[in-house]
Amino acid sequence: MNELIEKYFENTLSAEEKVTWEENLKNDPEFKKEVEFQLEIKNAVLLAERQKIKNEIKQFELENFKPVFQLRKYFPYLLQFLWPLFHYSFIFLIKINQHKACMLNTMTLIQIPKFQIREMHIKKIRLLNKLLWPMI
Known part of the structure; x- marks a missing residue:
């Protein structure tokens, strides 16, 4: 058996x-x-x-095997640190572009009111915030 x-x-x-x-x-x-x-x-x-x-x-x-630095673990903290830098540098670039646009408009004698330019840039910032906010 x-x-x-x-x-x-x-x-x-x-x-x-x-x-x-x-x-x-x-x-x-x-x-x-x-x-x-x-x-x-x-x-x-x-x-x-x-x-x-x-x-x-x-x-x-x-x-x-030595432990490897895990970016995934620290990504939220990194993003919290980098987000304001990105945000304010973007605003700075907008200000520069506003200045260039105003100079260009004064040179061509076509006046675009500053509030319209500002509104366009605010819309861009809001759009970027909507796109990037879920990543934080």
């Missing part, structure tokens, strides 16, 4: 042994219990081996 179970787990049963295997499994409750027991043992051994390999890999990684 034990030889039959071993051959089953090794997948080396002949055609006659397969027939005997199926008959014993259907008719003999002790044989069925023994097969289930052997299967549980096999699964337990496989799980123990997997866990051992996982522990060896973790130990190897701990010994051989």
Whole structure:
């Protein structure tokens, strides 16, 4: 009986042994219990081996790999720091462009009121805020 179970787990049963295997499994409750027991043992051994390999890999990684700076971890803080710099530099560029636009308009004698230019730039800032705010 034990030889039959071993051959089953090794997948080396002949055609006659397969027939005997199926008959014993259907008719003999002790044989069925023994097969289930052997299967549980096999699964337990496989799980123990997997866990051992996982522990060896973790130990190897701990010994051989240095931790890497993780940008994902510090990204929100970095963004909180950089957002005001970006925001105010953008406003500064807008002011420069307003000045250039006013100079250009005075040169061509076409006057665009400053409040219209300011409103256009405010709309741009609001749009950028809507686009970039979810990232913070």
